[in-house]
Amino acid sequence: MNENTISLEENITATERGSEGPAPAFGAPSVFTVRGLGVHYGGLPALRDVSLDVQPREITAIIGPSGCGKSTLIRCFNRMNDLIPGAEVSGEVLYHGEDIYAAGVDPVTVRRRIGMVFQRPNPFPKSVYDNVAFGARINGYKGDMDELVERSLRRAALWDEVKSKLRKSALALSGGQQQRLCIARAIAVEPDVILMDEPASALDPIATVRIEDLMQELKQEYSIVIVTHNMQQAARVSDRTAFLYTEVDEAAGQRWGILVEFGDTSDIFTRPRDKRTEDYVSGRFG
Amino acid sequence: MSEPVSPEALSTASSTRAERFRRERTRLGRRADTLFAGLTALAGLLVLIILAYMVLTTTNVALPVFRSQGLSFVTSATWRPADGQFGILAFVYGTLVTSAIALVIAVPLSLGVSLYLVEVAPRWLRGPVAYAVDLLAAVPSVVYGLWGVFVLLPLFLQPAAEFLSRTLGFIPIFAGPASGISYFGAGVVLAIMIVPIISSLSREVFRAVPVEDRHAAYALGATRWEMIRGAVLPRSRAGIVGATMLGLGRALGETIAVALLIGSRAEVGASILKPGYSIAALIANTFGEANPEGIRALVGAGVVLFAITIMINMAARMLVWRMVER
Numbered sequence: 212m213n214e215n216t217i218s219l220e221e222n223i224t225a226t227e228r229g230s231e232g233p234a235p236a237f238g239a240p241s242v243f244t245v246r247g248l249g250v251h252y253g254g255l256p257a258l259r260d261v262s263l264d265v266q267p268r269e270i271t272a273i274i275g276p277s278g279c280g281k282s283t284l285i286r287c288f289n290r291m292n293d294l295i296p297g298a299e300v301s302g303e304v305l306y307h308g309e310d311i312y313a314a315g316v317d318p319v320t321v322r323r324r325i326g327m328v329f330q331r332p333n334p335f336p337k338s339v340y341d342n343v344a345f346g347a348r349i350n351g352y353k354g355d356m357d358e359l360v361e362r363s364l365r366r367a368a369l370w371d372e373v374k375s376k377l378r379k380s381a382l383a384l385s386g387g388q389q390q391r392l393c394i395a396r397a398i399a400v401e402p403d404v405i406l407m408d409e410p411a412s413a414l415d416p417i418a419t420v421r422i423e424d425l426m427q428e429l430k431q432e433y434s435i436v437i438v439t440h441n442m443q444q445a446a447r448v449s450d451r452t453a454f455l456y457t458e459v460d461e462a463a464g465q466r467w468g469i470l471v472e473f474g475d476t477s478d479i480f481t482r483p484r485d486k487r488t489e490d491y492v493s494g495r496f497g
Numbered sequence: 498m499s500e501p502v503s504p505e506a507l508s509t510a511s512s513t514r515a516e517r518f519r520r521e522r523t524r525l526g527r528r529a530d531t532l533f534a535g536l537t538a539l540a541g542l543l544v545l546i547i548l549a550y551m552v553l554t555t556t557n558v559a560l561p562v563f564r565s566q567g568l569s570f571v572t573s574a575t576w577r578p579a580d581g582q583f584g585i586l587a588f589v590y591g592t593l594v595t596s597a598i599a600l601v602i603a604v605p606l607s608l609g610v611s612l613y614l615v616e617v618a619p620r621w622l623r624g625p626v627a628y629a630v631d632l633l634a635a636v637p638s639v640v641y642g643l644w645g646v647f648v649l650l651p652l653f654l655q656p657a658a659e660f661l662s663r664t665l666g667f668i669p670i671f672a673g674p675a676s677g678i679s680y681f682g683a684g685v686v687l688a689i690m691i692v693p694i695i696s697s698l699s700r701e702v703f704r705a706v707p708v709e710d711r712h713a714a715y716a717l718g719a720t721r722w723e724m725i726r727g728a729v730l731p732r733s734r735a736g737i738v739g740a741t742m743l744g745l746g747r748a749l750g751e752t753i754a755v756a757l758l759i760g761s762r763a764e765v766g767a768s769i770l771k772p773g774y775s776i777a778a779l780i781a782n783t784f785g786e787a788n789p790e791g792i793r794a795l796v797g798a799g800v801v802l803f804a805i806t807i808m809i810n811m812a813a814r815m816l817v818w819r820m821v822e823r
């Protein structure tokens with residue numbers, strides 16, 4: 212066992228204590244503390260017993276074969292599963308120590324702190340400017356909107372490409388530009404975390420590299436959780452990696468995702484502890 | 498029996514048969530395709546021919562009146578068939594005003610109903626309510642007219658008209674003396690009649706908004722209403738205009754319900770709370786006892802109504818087109 216894994220495990224126990232008591236004694240407190248998380252769709256299990264921590268100003272990658280519940284997991288972080296009819300979430304998701312699924316917590320408030328970027332670029336059929344301003348407007352932003360739009364677009368590395376067409380429809384942009392616009396739109400709400408569900412899977416290789424570079428930039432200010440089924444991408448960009456895998460119950464005809472291994476990205480890819488992780492990262496299946 | 502057939506031979510034989518079959522099918526299919534294309538083109542052409550034929554023949558019937566009246570046919574409000582004076586301005590005005598009132602009431606109501614059904618209502622309620630709204634479209638318009646006169650007039654139209662003139666009477670369009678038998682009364686009943694078509698079309702439009710758009714808005718911390726304003730309505734604008742236009746088309750041409758409620762007075766008055774008249778109501782009311790020249794004038798009024806509908810539809814089409822452009 213190596214140092215990182217040890218510290219990680221200590222961190223988990225520390226945070227578990229921390230959910231009632233003080234924050235862990237060392238390092239920064241987790242942004243997310245997930246304990247025993249499970250999701251059912253229409254009564255059928257899709258994800259079971261996931262426990263992991265997301266650290267501030269780090270990129271946490273969720274990898275695994277298609278259908279293993281990566282999207283399901285990331286949607287738990289900002290309560291997007293609430294929007295899916297029949298979805299039920301059990302277990303705990305603590306955001307800075309606070310249970311976001313507790314009674315009385317408004318998902319709208321949660322989502323204003325935790326931004327999300329989707330697999331398919333989904334700008335609104337509005338101008339570039341209005342796309343970026345949308346979130347700030349509904350949040351009652353009082354400052355200089357022009358300045359906020361420019362700042363957000365700059366941070367999303369898109370400003371130079373769109374500054375002359377702010378009033379043009381966002382749908383006229385290329386796919387890669389649209390995705391960076393979606394990132395700018397998420398940033399404009401000034402969130403604390405950005406969730407990305409396969410943000411580059413619909414993009415060409417060059418646009419993908421731009422998004423990956425951008426993530427490294429954004430990491431300075433935000434905590435990022437990214438789903439990807441591209442292992443190289445996870446290895447390139449992330450600090451920690453969670454490997455999910457599908458477990459099958461032949462008798463009951465059911466399948467669900469489980470967290471096989473969670474740790475430092477370098478460990479997951481070079482010194483995996485679990486045989487399934489090793490097989491997956493070495494490309495033997497999935 | 499005979500020598501065994503090798504699997505290869507079998508597969509080649511069947512593959513050539515399949516090949517021939519496929520070729521035959523394609524040839525047949527191609528012939529059917531041509532036939533189908535020809536038939537649909539013919540049907541389309543037939544519609545155009547009938548339309549052109551209608552325009553030409555009706556215009557031809559009305560031509561003597563158009564000639565004798567000149568432009569005053571549409572600019573004069575004097576309608577005196579006995580004296581050979583045929584000015585239809587009052588009817589055109591009434592048609593436009595009642596339809597406008599109908600839209601002002603029906604569009605927000607329909608959008609509200611369909612937004613409720615698509616975005617808010619619990620799942621089990623959606624089907625039944627949508628079905629009930631759609632069923633309203635199947636009620637014959639004479640039933641709407643009679644119901645308007647015997648039920649809605651004393652219960653709502655008359656009191657509402659009086660209330661409007663009492664509270665807002667200083668604005669010319671609400672000036673008294675107020676009557677439920679008026680542009681207002683006819684407009685309200687028209688509104689009820691066109692709610693089903695506008696709401697069932699806009700319901701489809703709202704349903705067609707991609708779930709990704711909705712999620713994008715929600716993920717930014719939008720409430721349901723903010724999501725609707727930010728994601729659903731912008732995507733639906735063109736469709737809403739289309740739905741409105743179909744409703745307007747029905748309102749402009751509606752005859753019997755308007756004839757029963759508008760009051761049949763050929764005047765151009767500012768107040769919507771006073772009796773008026775509409776083109777369709779005029780034709781329905783006076784066609785029976787019109788003299789030959791009067792009949793030509795009524796047909797001419799019909800041609801004008803047709804022209805109005807066409808112009809409004811073209812304007813709407815341009816509006817939609819410009820929206821899509823942006």
Ligand SMILES: Nc1ncnc2c1ncn2[C@@H]1O[C@H](COP(=O)(O)OP(=O)(O)O)[C@@H](O)[C@H]1O
Pocket residue numbers: 252253257275276277278279280281282283284295
């Ligand atoms: N909206 C939904 N309704 C029902 N089942 C769903 C829904 N979304 C996902 N699932 C099921 O949950 C499982 C995990 O899906 P998902 O989280 O999308 O996997 P991944 O993102 O890893 O490909 C799949 O079996 C999928 O069929």
Ligand SMILES: [Mg+2]
Pocket residue numbers: 281282283408
């Ligand atoms: Mg997915």
